[in-house]
Amino acid sequence: MNRRLEERRAYHARYKQTVKTRGKPFFPYAMFHDTVMSLLVVCLIVALAVIWKYTANEGTGEHDSGWLGKLYDEKADPGTTNFVPRPDWYFYFLFYLLRIFKWPDSVILGTVGIPTVALLLLLALPFIDIGRERRPMRRPVAMTAAVLTIITMGVLTYKGATAKEPLAAENLVLVPKWAAKQGFAGNQTAVDGAKIFAQVGCMNCHTYLGAGTSNLGAPDLSKIGKTSNRGVAGFATYVSDPSKFGNNVMPQFKDLGADNLRKLGTFLQSSGTCSPKTDTCPAAGGQ
């Protein structure tokens, strides 16, 4: 332990000595490199701004996007909810983590757990990797860890950039729109069911009024109350254990509990069967 400290101190003392006797002055040698690099950085930033401006049209629509995106989007409107939020690219990896750790049990891992652990590891790096060796080829563990980290971050960022599946929090903001369109806004049980539907991962397989992703052959559920018409209790039983109905793809949702399943069932039964004009739905219990 003590020897290690001594070795390090000796190393740094030798470093100082070598630099003093054989180093070169910062100005002009290093400063020259720094200046060239800084000029390049400024040129790059200006170039990006110019490309952004001159390839985009002055408008807010889809077709106004240039190579680097639109000049501006439409003004924020808390009333529209069909907007898919995208953070800046350097948050894509976090964004994608949240798709891996699903609502509601493990989402904390994605939002808080993993980022915190990663950050702590990064901070603690100099105290974990305490060997004196600095040559990359002789630090196989550190180098492997670094390469794996880079690959992971790269993949997560790429997946986050191209991901289509919506996030629970994104789906949730759609619920009022669904309620208005389907006409179950007046039925609080159905609205609650819609919120559960938006959050527990149904939309990773099912689409609903254009939102969600279609996966594993799961049907669109926008009109399921009409087409399938199992009734509130029927849907609740189905969702609770789909395998009983020969559906071995869809997971069981027994754990949601009877109350939540009833809400889900009400929502499903209200989909396609309510009248948006009169705001009336079939009485709970299905037709």
Place this chain on the structure above:
Amino acid sequence: MANKPQGRSHQLLQILLYPLNWLEERTSLPGRSGIVGGIKYFLFRKVPSDISWGHTLGSAALTAFIVQAVTGVILAMYYKPDPNSAYESIRHITDDLWAGWLVRGMHRWGASVFIILLFLHMGRVFLYGAYKYPRELNWIIGVLILVLGMMEGFFGYLLPWDQTAYWATVVGVNLQATGPFVGPFLGDVLRGGSEIGPDTLARFYSLHMLVIPGALAALIGLHLWLVVRIGVSSPPWSPTEAGRPEPGPPPAPRKGLVAPAPRNGLAAPVSRGARRR
């Protein structure tokens, strides 16, 4: 000071140097250098003779930060942090002001360049093993800078008050609010209430243009001070790496393995010779 007659050029030099000497005298303690001495030390301090382009990434990040600061100050002269006029003020900057699009574009894209340079610089430091003794503290400061830099981006993203900005922030803050214990509280603090509205925008603006840049500037100052104090590391693979034991310790042949004797025997003198250059 001898008062011998000197040449013209010497007198001229004295006149030119006068303000510098004036400054130095007024900023120094007895026996210690002041501002001018400090700058001289900074400029003419010795650095390892084998550093090269890899070592420019730090100052590249500094340049990007300065670009953000300058363009940000200009934007702040025209931007209005309230939901009714924020979006319009951004459009005004982009469409009407002379070179407004350039300033906004540089600030917008400069942010990404800054983050990329931070990662590249960090990668360089990692590759060189430069986070090891005695530079641990500077690594920690660097990580804090990285986190603050990303937060700066998060808070700046809402300011244009357009759809992307608004909904990304709604989701972003909702996600923070899922955190245990302090999560919901944090969400409310960030929003300044239960909804994203005027208070949120003002809060984000203040964080984005005062609090975080201030903290960043302070940390960058500390970072550079440590860089100058400790000195930058040599590339570890350099034959003239500063600090390597001299002469190089012959790698101890491992027991049980056939020692690659000829290679060892040759390598030592060769590298020693290289170090003498």
